[in-house]
Amino acid sequence: MSDSQKVTAGEPLRVALLGCGVVGSSVARLLTEHADDLAARVGRPLELVGIAVRRAGRDRSDLPVDPALFTTDAESLVTRADIVVEVIGGIEPARGLIEKAMAHGASVVSANKALLAEAGPSLYASAAEHGVDLYYEAAVAGAIPILRPIRESLAGDDVRKVLGIVNGTTNYVLDKMDTTGQGFAEAVEQAQALGYAEADPTADVEGFDAAAKAAILASLAFHTRVSSDQVYREGITEVSAADVQAAREMDCVVKLLAICERTEVADADGVLTPGVSVRVHPAMIPRSHPLGGVRDAFNAVFVEADAAGELMFYGKGAGGDPTASAVLGDVVAVARHRVGGGRGPGESAYADLPVLGMGQALTRYHISLAVADRPGVLAQVATAFAAHDVSIETVRQKVVVDEEGGETRASLVVVTHTAPDAALSATVEALAALDTVHEVTSVMRVEGS
Ligand code: HSE
Numbered sequence: 001m002s003d004s005q006k007v008t009a010g011e012p013l014r015v016a017l018l019g020c021g022v023v024g025s026s027v028a029r030l031l032t033e034h035a036d037d038l039a040a041r042v043g044r045p046l047e048l049v050g051i052a053v054r055r056a057g058r059d060r061s062d063l064p065v066d067p068a069l070f071t072t073d074a075e076s077l078v079t080r081a082d083i084v085v086e087v088i089g090g091i092e093p094a095r096g097l098i099e100k101a102m103a104h105g106a107s108v109v110s111a112n113k114a115l116l117a118e119a120g121p122s123l124y125a126s127a128a129e130h131g132v133d134l135y136y137e138a139a140v141a142g143a144i145p146i147l148r149p150i151r152e153s154l155a156g157d158d159v160r161k162v163l164g165i166v167n168g169t170t171n172y173v174l175d176k177m178d179t180t181g182q183g184f185a186e187a188v189e190q191a192q193a194l195g196y197a198e199a200d201p202t203a204d205v206e207g208f209d210a211a212a213k214a215a216i217l218a219s220l221a222f223h224t225r226v227s228s229d230q231v232y233r234e235g236i237t238e239v240s241a242a243d244v245q246a247a248r249e250m251d252c253v254v255k256l257l258a259i260c261e262r263t264e265v266a267d268a269d270g271v272l273t274p275g276v277s278v279r280v281h282p283a284m285i286p287r288s289h290p291l292g293g294v295r296d297a298f299n300a301v302f303v304e305a306d307a308a309g310e311l312m313f314y315g316k317g318a319g320g321d322p323t324a325s326a327v328l329g330d331v332v333a334v335a336r337h338r339v340g341g342g343r344g345p346g347e348s349a350y351a352d353l354p355v356l357g358m359g360q361a362l363t364r365y366h367i368s369l370a371v372a373d374r375p376g377v378l379a380q381v382a383t384a385f386a387a388h389d390v391s392i393e394t395v396r397q398k399v400v401v402d403e404e405g406g407e408t409r410a411s412l413v414v415v416t417h418t419a420p421d422a423a424l425s426a427t428v429e430a431l432a433a434l435d436t437v438h439e440v441t442s443v444m445r446v447e448g449s
Contacts, residue, residue: 012047013335016081016106018074018097019088020053023111023138025063026324027085031331032064038328042335050077052088052097079104083334085327086110087138095119102130107334109327111138117212117228120219124347133337133344135330140213141166141299143322144315145329150220150303151345158306159221163447164258166213168297168317169204170236172196174254174282175295177244184239196297206235207256207280214258217301218278221260223351226278232358234281243282246368246413246442252284253292257447259283262353265360275354277361284366285448292448302448359422364393366415368441369431373400373410377436381412384434388427391417409438415446 015031017024031038031048039045048065052074060070071077074093078084078101086108088094094115098108108127110116116123116139127134137147141164150159165171169191176187188205191197203209211231218226236256247254259279264272285292290312294300299317304310316322337343371377378397385392398411416424432440 010044012045013042013082013338014049014080015046015083015085015331016049016077016101017051018078018084018086018094020051020060020063020070021087022320023323023327024051024085024087025060026320027087027327028063028065030321030324030328034328038332041332043339044335046083046331046335049081052077075100078106081106082338083331084108085331086112087327088112089114091115091118095123098123099126102126102132102134105130105132107133107338108135109138109330109334110134110136111323111327112136113139113209113212113216114228117215120216120227121225121347121349128346131343133334134346135334135344136216137330138323138326140216141301141313142168142315142317142319143325144299144301144313144317145326146301146313147216147220148329149311149313150217151348154303154305154308155345157308158262159303160262160306161304162217162221162258162260162301163291164210164213164217164260164301165255165291165294165299166217166258166301166317167204167207167210167256168299169197169201170207170210170256171294171299172297173205174236174239174244174256177239177241178248178253181241181245183241184237205237207233210256210258210280214260214278214280217258218260218276219349221303222262222276222353223348224276224353224355225349226260226276226355230278230355232279232281232361236282239282240442242368243442243444246366247284247444249413250284250286250366250415251288252286252446254282254444255285255291255294256280257283257285257291259447261361263356263362265356273354275356275360277356277358279358279361281445283445283447285446289448359420359425361421362418363421363424364416364418364446365424365428366413366442366444366446367428367431368443369412369414369437370409370439370441371412372436372438373408374436378412380434380436381414381431384430385414385416385427387430388419388423390419390423390427393417411441
């Protein structure tokens with residue numbers, strides 16, 4: 001334990017709060033209202049020594065804290081704390097403040113997914129150098145305890161796959177599309193009107209938010225550094241009412257999934273080497289799958305581990321109090337380390353597995369086609385799959401959908417077995433180029449079955 005970590009018996013642990021938005025306000029209020037219980041759980045009082053805000057003079061009289069605690073001088077605040085809670089978000093100034101806090105001997109609790117997904121390794125290195133803790137449960141899936149279970153409870157097991165609904169906005173939008181038949185734009189507008197989606201929903205609907213969370217989950221699950229720019233990302237802006245309807249017909253539902261998977265790829269000589277696939281994209285999953293029943297803006301993370309089998313974590317992924325719950329859990333954990341000595345786990349990246357490109361990910365596709373209804377068409381379609389070494393699992397020809405120029409059209413629905421994603425997307429391109437394929441109506445990856 002470094003000198004900066006030594007705490008005299010009975011002395012309060014000083015907590016500095018960086019940021020007083022929705023989450024910060026909840027943290028300040030709960031720290032104050034639950035002070036006695038928190039002190040009993042930690043074994044030492046927690047004293048809020050300052051709250052760094054961007055603008056002074058704003059009315060914050062609704063918070064049960066001394067107004068003298070508010071300061072615009074975050075740089076100085078982080079030098080006089082044992083625990084710094086960062087809920088500012090974004091890369092700077094959060095990163096610089098965290099580095100400075102650690103250099104002054106403070107443990108850090110952060111809710112900053114973008115920062116952890118971009119600069120996790122260097123923050124862990126600073127934490128190790130200065131002998132302090134770095135905890136960030138609130139960065140992924142809000143109130144849901146998922147990082148601690150992966151980092152600590154499953155540390156004796158081997159995680160095979162993590163499938164997460166980690167963005168509430170997109171889950172709300174897709175759920176509305178499913179239940180009302182609305183298109184994407186209409187469902188987003190409704191989500192904005194009800195306060196579920198931001199005025200600029202780009203970070204959510206384009207999958208950036210989920211990609212940062214996927215990078216954090218994969219890093220912990222596979223003991224391998226994964227940054228957000230290594231995560232394949234597709235948002236939900238292209239998901240159409242036709243896609244959602246196609247899913248309904250399969251008794252499936254479309255979800256934006258963060259998928260982290262331990263896998264193997266064959267080299268040119270057929271030798272298998274391990275790697276990890278980390279991706280965010282919309283996918284069909286069966287309604288009967290535990291993630292299929294996650295409605296509205298809720299989050300859930302489904303974990304498959306070699307020995308534990310299947311685990312499901314469910315709850316609120318955003319909001320002041322739910323996120324503050326995760327922050328305060330971390331505050332208690334790092335405070336207990338201060339009192340009892342020792343530190344929580346540092347970075348574990350020993351496995352150092354290669355992060356595979358999307359083309360190498362093993363996926364399954366559901367493809368709906370409008371085709372000419374005449375002899376040989378099915379054979380042509382099947383040949384396109386075979387030419388790319390993609391095996392068909394089911395094929396269903398549905399009702400005649402149209403008649404044009406005397407030629408009858410049919411709707412063909414093909415679900416594949418697992419194949420490299422590059423082979424599947426090349427197959428779709430080849431199908432689209434066939435004269436007998438009038439339209440590729442819907443293409444959606446399939447997960448969870
Ligand atoms: N904007 C996120 C969501 C919450 O919609 O789930 C914060 O990560």
